[in-house]
């Protein structure tokens with residue numbers, strides 16, 4: 001259940017690698033607040049800065065500028081106070097290859113304050129039957145699931161999952177979602193990065209999309225989708241229906257229609273109104289609209305608009 005208590009607050013957060021002329025700023029002034037009990041998804045193109053940001057929040061690296069507070073503490077300088085209350089699943093974990101699954105879990109168990117039993121954790125991720133198998137013999141997906149098991153073992157208040165389901169088959173992915181849902185139901189706060197938009201749509205209370213070190217969209221899935229227009233596409237030889245100035249006069253058209261070799265693309269804030277008027281015009285002109293497609297706004301579309309560099313300034317982020 002989501003409460004209004006804020007457990008993660010970032011203000012003007014920046015993170016650079018290197019110094020001087022070779023310095024590279026991977027996180028460029030991020031403001032963010034995550035409430036207790038919610039699932040916050042961080043999305044973005046490859047290299048957008050998600051992992052660089054997460055590592056600062058997890059206390060693995062210091063911020064170059066700005067402030068970060070996790071459970072009321074600086075996660076880097078006051079790491080010993082924050083770390084026991086967090087569960088962290090990194091993008092790539094290193095396990096000693098010669099230990100078995102159960103030995104690895106028991107070793108981790110020994111480092112935690114009030115851990116869940118090893119057997120329970122392995123059962124939670126469907127690895128009980130692989131308990132006696134060496135980690136080196138686990139499949140990539142099984143190793144990912146072992147990662148999740150270790151991350152939840154310490155009953156964390158905040159769980160960080162960095163691309164947790166990459167490499168999992170569809171069934172295992174859905175099982176992981178069920179596990180995350182059960183942790184949310186217990187009141188755990190979850191911060192998730194993923195390249196699977198469906199995963200964010202399934203699980204996220206709120207999300208942010210990063211691009212080039214900045215958050216360019218944020219809010220609920222519905223908020224982010226609402227910021228994106230619907231699209232109509234077709235091809236035709238009728239010049240009245242390929243003229244951008246004529247088409248801009250259709251109701252609810254939100255940008256100058258694009259016409260080119262691949263056909264006509266119209267963006268609209270009201271798909272039904274624009275489509276109805278377009279079809280009436282086509283009927284009156286006796287024109288045929290070939291390959292006609294009408295696509296409602298979607299998270300995928302919003303993501304692609306940002307990835308193509310068209311959406312960075314369109315709608316301010318409101319984290």
Ligand SMILES: Nc1ncnc2c1ncn2[C@@H]1O[C@H](COP(=O)(O)OP(=O)(O)OP(=O)(O)O)[C@@H](O)[C@H]1O
Pocket residue numbers: 017018024026044045046047048049050051052053
């Ligand atoms: N140690 C480092 N030294 C220099 N640059 C780095 C370092 N680590 C990451 N970067 C750069 O910082 C940028 C952000 O990387 P980061 O790993 O945070 O992105 P990401 O959003 O997590 O990407 P992905 O989705 O591919 O995992 C990239 O351009 C990357 O090359």
